[in-house]
Amino acid sequence: MTRNSEIWRFILRRLLGTLPLLFGVGVFTFVLVRVLPGDPAAYYATGPMATHEEIAQVRTTLGLDRPLPEQLARYFKDISVGDLGRSLVTGQRVSSDLRERFPASFELTFVAMLLALTLSIPLGIAAAVRAGSWIDHLIRFVGTLGVSMPAFVAGVVFIFIFYFTLGLTPEPIDRIDPFMIKPPAVTGLLLIDCLLAGDIPAFLSSLARLFLPALTMAIIVIAPLMRMTRASMIAVLSSDFIRTARAAGMGWWKVYVSYGLRNALLPVLTTIGLVVSSQLGANVVVEKVFAWPGVGSYALNSLLASDYAPVQGYVLLMACVYVVINTAVDILYALVDPRVRIN
Amino acid sequence: MTEQGSPLLEVRDLAVSFEADGGRVRAVDGVSLSIMPGETLGIVGESGSGKSVMAYSLVGLLASNGRVDRGHVRFEGQELLGKRGIAAAVRGRGIAFIFQNPRAALNPIRSVGDQVRDAIETAGRVKRRDSARRALELLEQVRIERAKERCGAFPHELSGGMCQRVLIAMALAAEPRLLIADEPTTGLDVTTQKVIMDTLYELGAREGLATLLITHDIGLAARYCRRIAVMCAGKVVETGATSDVLERSQKTYTQRLVAATPRVGRSLTDLLPPAERAAFDVKTPNGRPPLANAAPLLDVQAISKTFGIRRTAKPFARLSRWFGGRDVGETAIGHHAVRNVSLSLAPGARFGIVGESGSGKTTMSRMIARLLDQTEGRITFDGCDIGAMPSSSFAATPLRRRIQVVFQDPLGSLNPRFTAYEAILNPLRRSERRLPADVQEERVVQAARQAGFDSGLLGRFPHQLSGGQQARIGIARALVVKPDLLILDEPTSALDVSVQAVVLNQLSLLQRQLGLSYILVSHDLNVIRLMCDRVMVMRSGRMVECNDVETIFSAPSDSYTRELIAAIPDLPASIMEKTQ
Amino acid sequence: MHRHFVSTNISERANQARRVLARNPVSAVALLFIPALTALAVLAPWIAPFDPDATDLDHVLQGPAGLHWFGTDQVGRDVFSRVLVAARLDLAIAVSAVLLSFVIGTVIGGAAAFYGGLPDRLIGRLTDVLMTFPLFVVAMAMVAALGNSIQSIVLASAVVNLPFFVRLARSEISVLRSQQFVEAARAGGNSEWQILFDFMIPNALPTLTVQVSTGLGWAVLNAASLSFIGLGIRPPTAEWGIMVAEGAANILSGFWWLAIFPATALTLTVLSFNLLGDGLRDVIDVRTRR
Secondary structure, rough: OHHHHHHHHHHHHHHHHHHHHHHHHHHHHHHHHHHHOOOOHHHHOOOOOOOOOHHHHHHHHOOOOOOOEEEEEEEEHHHHHOOOOEEEOOEEEHHHHHHHHHHHHHHHHHHHHHHHHHHHHHHHHHHHHHOHHHHHHHHHHHHHHHHHHHHHHOOOOOOOHHHHHOOOOOOOOOOOOOOOOOOOOOOOOOHHHHHHOOHHHHHHHHHHHHHHHHHHHHHHHHHHHHHHHEEEEEEHHHHHHHHHHHHHHOHHHHHHHHHHHHHHHHHHHHHHHHHEEEEEEEEHHHHHOOOOOHHHHHHHHHHHOOOOOHHHHHHHHHHHHHEEEEEEEEHHHHHHHHHHHOO | OOOOOOOOOOEEEEEEEEEEOOOEEEEEEEEEEOOOOOEEEEEEOOOOOHHHHHHHHHOOOOOOOOOEEEEEEEOOOOOOOOOOOOOHHEEOEEEEEOOOOOOOOOOOOOOOOOOHHHHHHOOOOOHHHHHHHHHHHHHHHHOHHHHHHHHOOOOHHHOOOHHHHHHHHHHHHOOOEEEEEEEEOOOOHHHHHHHHHHHHHHHHHHHEEEEEEEEOHHHHHHHHEEEEEEEEEOOEEEEEEEHHHHHOOOOEEEEEEEEHHOOOOOOHHHHHHHOHHHHHHOOOOOOOOOOOOOOOOOEEEEEEEEEEEEEOHHHHHHEEEEEEEOOOOOEEEEEEEEEEEEEEEEEOOOEEEEEOOOOOOOHHHHHHHHOOOOEEEEHHHOEEEEEHHHHHHHHHHHHHHHHHEOOOOOOOOOOOOOOOHHHHHHHHHHHHOOOHHHHHHHHHHHHHHHHOOHHHHHHOOOOHHOOOHHHHHHHHHHHHOOOEEEEEEEOOOOOOOOHHHHHHHHHHHHHHHOOOOOEEEOOOHHHHHHHEEEEEEOOOOEEEEEHHHHHHHHHOOOHHHHHHHHHHOOHHHHHHHHOO | OOOOOOOHHHHHHHHHHHHHHOOOOOHHHHHHHHHHHHHHHHHHHOOOOOOOOOOOOOOOOOOOOOOOOOEEEOOEEHHHHHHHHHHHHHHHHHHHHHHHHHHHHHHHHHHHHHHHHHHHHHHHHHHHHHHHHOOHHHHHHHHHHHHHHHHHHHHHHHHHHHHHHHHHHHHHHHHHHOOOOOOOOOOOHHHHHHHHHHHHHHHHHHHHHHHHHHHHHHHHHHHHHHHOOOOOOOOOOOOOOHHHHHHHHOOOOOOHHHHHHHHHHHHHHHHHHHHHHHHHHHHHHHHHHH
16 A cells, blocks of 8 residues: 555545534534524514414425424535525525625634644743743743633723723724725635735734734633643653654754654644634634624624524534534644554 | 774763652762773663663763763763763764664654664765665665665554664664663564564674663673673672673672573572572472362363454445455454464463463463453363353352452552552452451451562552562452462563562462462563473464473474574573572 | 551642642642632622622712722622622532533443443544534523523533533543453452442543533633623623623723623633643643653
């Protein structure tokens, strides 16, 4: 078996392995809406003022009077073509609402993750190299503090400090100064669109507004990432193969970066996959605090308005995002570490 | 550069200490020695003697909580300690290392060939293009077959012996003058051990390499080293030519160490220092009389064990094969751990099973102990067909207490949450439920005494005790229920040689006093020879031969057995006669 | 038991605890904070200086001074008393939720790993599916489905914490299954149940206890976050999340004490539980790293 075919086999196995997971996700979201209070037919009807006949008609059209297994099958058929129903509040199809708002959340979460990694990995390495010293304790304490502060507390506190007291960041409403003209939407990601249009003031404005919510989301995950980097680094530094590398006289870079860091970052990669879940959860709260027009605030507003189709679509979307990210993490891991490729 | 006749490496009054929970611990306390170019020096000592720590400190490889307190180390005339960077410069180029646990000593995510190339490029003299060729050369030099193919392999795909050979290749990459080998063959099979040591010896002789061999195995040192230094508790007890130190030593510690090493011609009590022999020289057994001309106690017929049987229907077979990358066919596949083995034990018998890793000896012992179900075959114990009783429910039967096991890992086989007392009491409580508390206590204390365990320590937890004491708890635990058959699974392989001597003697005494039968499973033929009357040699799940111990040793009928015996690093015949 | 062989365990544990606390002074502080907080929370109704629900429209939005240590809110209620009573509520929710998820999760996960085979894999899969959803969102949906009450928050928090215990119990028990002392226990005549209770669970408890500690922190965080976004507990009940939500609206007008005090109390509580968990984890790592 050649190396390449081994890798391809693993990728295929992994991809196929996500199918039962996605099936479970579908079943769960199906149950979700059936469990939420109210009559499902009303959600999919044309509006809140629908009459009894209209609702009854919608019910038969949607097959809600059919046995559950049939409803489930129908549900899967619908979501596989992207039909997630219609929102009562916006009146639009849920799938188009989500498509419209997704880039905002994606940009926020991506930048937050990037920020978190840029901070936690170097700090984790520093804590590992100076394990046991006061620097180590300080770094770990700050990390734990970050994870102990609920997202909404952090958001409120940051707004108070940076906006209200220090006046460093702009008002926490929307992604860009409301008086500025948005650049043409190519990707939907404001930062990239601004750069593509060459509009530097808009770029700076959106960056400034992105900073606080991204920071809020980042501090929640800095602690687990840093803790894992630290533990992993400590384990690797005291491992036998590092000793062999040193004994063979290999240089600093080869020993600590090529041999050391590459091995140490593997568990961190797995941790990234795991913390994405808590990031997505915090996303809802952060988007509310900063009035960020993403899918999190969309879902929350819908939930509070008893508009359940968007909630179902949102939950489905988030679960799929998680599955995609974790599959990518697993595949990336397998590319680096040959031990996981064997069955 | 070294002048003619001056030592390659000279160590003077070296002292190393560690930061531990209770304060600083002296690991090396004033060690002095020297090695001439091309010479092989063996450093022999038991665990805790400081031999590995001393070696690491020579080139600055100590762990972060270690510190060199004082001393001088001169390599080729240059002082290594003191200025930073000098030791680092010498690593790999002047002094090379190979370690214990070869697979762990290699980078798991980098191919073996790449790692050898890294070592070559460190020396700085070879260009990138040439390093691949040189790596291949080195791998062939250390006798790795199909070296070209193996270059792209990862450490987890290679055996322990092959990993060690890769490490040797890496060590030789920069053409060092001194090779330090820290327990290079511990954990490897005896036959692999011989190949590795022979390779090292040959290469050493050819390249004019000096070798510092650190080992706890005196036989190994005797065979491959011209000079030996004996270390104990951080100090060098004595140094000298191998034969001088092993045959004519005046130091008590060395004498004790040499005496405790099991080998041809020695009896069990010879392993102990003279003062302690009397307690074990009990000739007449008391207690239960051996059952004369009775039916066999244990009868195993054509037993087999196959792991992982899977039957795949034909349409899926191709698909599964492509996915799993293995040959998954229609019929049963799986790992044949034991194939068609039979044995028979008379009451009071002392039976040994010997084999290397993968031979199936552990699986055999588990099946006889009813901890694992056999796939085929019958097992009869004292007339009862115990093979028919599934292992999951055997614990509830009254026969459970009659077959007991002493496990290999002294610490790992004890529940960390039980004190020694509770650990020994546990089987007694399970087998004899109505016993009043004071009788329980009596039995536990008696079992502890039989195993040689100090009853004052019964309130301690396993991690508070030494390896030897932990092993004794395991033995006491097996004895407390008064079994008929004892299965000893490598009971002393994790112990120091001097502790092993005592434990083996205790076991032998117990066997005579209580009329026990036992099956001793081991990879160490010398131990089997001392402890058993009959032995079965196993290889790859099959029985190779089964005979009296003396016949096996003097006239082995199978070539594998011969190979096994030849691989044992034995002390020279001249030492046999010495009875110190 | 036997008098002579009472273990040296107690003094050894005390020494070890002393050493760990010396190395982790911050954990020591956390260790003191939690009982103090619990005492305050339990006694809250009796020691609160003012009635937490009593409005006083003459003393609206007063800063911290004199009688009102934490100031008053927009309808004149004493913030300090409200923070105290909220502690009681949040802790009660957290403890109930974690207790529920600990017991059920450990039993399910432990049993799954113990029996192995299909049930084990099935439970593993179910846990995986549950964890694909951002758990906070699951809590949100549950509370919306079950209605705004304390019971629904407890249930939602328990469900969200459950997969962590199941996964942890599963991994601990499956590692223990292959240990040699478990095999030795079988040879000693212990039945499978006896092995589970005498040999496996006591050895899994330390790691599970760490999870309980951090779980308590998360449960408090969860409850507060849910109330913040308007689900679960509704005003005028005194609860930290609600207080921060109400305070957030006022913070930009300069009335910082409405939000900051409950936010600090919340953060300190969660922090203490997390630090306790970290400290416990350090102790366990040392013990297992022999």
